Amino acid sequence: DFVMTQSPDSLAVSLGERATINCKSSQSVFYSPNNKNYLAWYQQKAGQPPKLLIYWASTRESGVPDRFSGSGSGTDFTLTISRLQAEDVAVYYCQQYYSSPPVTFGPGTKVDIK
Amino acid sequence: EVQLVESGGGVVRPGGSLRLSCAASGFRFEDFGISWVRQAPGKGLQWVSGINWNGGSTGYVDSVKGRFTISRDNAKNSLYLQMNSLRAEDTALYYCARVSPSAIAVAEFVGAFDIWGQGTMVTVSS
Numbered sequence: 001d002f003v004m005t006q007s008p009d010s011l012a013v014s015l016g017e018r019a020t021i022n023c024k025s026s027q028s029v030f031y032s033p034n035n036k037n038y039l040a041w042y043q044q045k046a047g048q049p050p051k052l053l054i055y056w057a058s059t060r061e062s063g064v065p066d067r068f069s070g071s072g073s074g075t076d077f078t079l080t081i082s083r084l085q086a087e088d089v090a091v092y093y094c095q096q097y098y099s100s101p102p103v104t105f106g107p108g109t110k111v112d113i114k
Numbered sequence: 115e116v117q118l119v120e121s122g123g124g125v126v127r128p129g130g131s132l133r134l135s136c137a138a139s140g141f142r143f144e145d146f147g148i149s150w151v152r153q154a155p156g157k158g159l160q161w162v163s164g165i166n167w168n169g170g171s172t173g174y175v176d177s178v179k180g181r182f183t184i185s186r187d188n189a190k191n192s193l194y195l196q197m198n199s200l201r202a203e204d205t206a207l208y209y210c211a212r213v214s215p216s217a218i219a220v221a222e223f224v225g226a227f228d229i230w231g232q233g234t235m236v237t238v239s240s
Contacts, residue, residue, distance in 0.1 A: 038219060040226035042159075049209055049233060050159065055217035055226035093159055097219040097226060101173030103149075105159040 002027050002099045004106035006092075012114040019081040021109045023094035028074045031098065038098035041070055041079045044108075045090045053092075054079065081111070089113060116140035116229055118148075118210050123234030130200050134234055136193035136210035144168070144188040147213035147223040150195050152206035153233070162208070163195060164223030173223055177203075200238045207233040 003026040037057035042050040054070035149164035217226035
């Protein structure tokens with residue numbers, strides 16, 4: 001199975017500042033025939049189901065604010081929140097869907113306000 | 115409104131069975147792969163099982179193979195998860211999640227998940 005790791009486990013950022021979350025896959029999730037990275041990012045607020053933010057590593061889901069961006073390729077990926085808002089307090093998960101079954105999620109990164 | 119609504123959770127003794135249901139509305143259910151994803155209390159997300167649009171392709175995480183069976187009834191816009199031989203480690207909130215039409219994996223029953231239900235809680239305890 002593909003093992004996903006995330007860093008840091010948690011971070012606290014001041015309002016309006018940048019938050020950066022890293023995700024690493026144990027194997028490449030890049031598929032060269034279609035030039036795509038099979039990597040998604042989710043936001044989960046307390047008591048709510050996850051919400052899809054990013055897919056194909058860098059494509060923003062419809063309706064997601066443009067302060068959220070994804071980057072990376074192969075095994076190393078980053079989710080950036082450019083200007084943290086109070087409503088961004090949540091746990092963020094990466095997920096690979098290159099190898100299935102099973103798809104696998106990272107352990108999550110908790111983002112709080114400093 | 116596009117939504118998924120899970121039901122069927124509850125408290126069951128180890129070795130027991132439960133059948134979860136997921137009712138879809140607001141979209142053409144028969145066009146989409148759907149998966150079950152669970153979350154143990156205070157823990158992260160774990161994909162459990164998935165099924166493609168017509169039920170012809172399914173997948174399971176190793177820990178539930180032989181115990182859980184996923185199925186769907188497109189005429190009823192419904193997804194099911196039959197869970198047998200339940201164990202304490204199956205205790206979790208079970209979500210159904212739709213595969214995004216923009217981000218489908220080679221295995222059609224998974225991809226990025228764009229629509230999630232609110233979940234149904236399964237507790238396995240003696």
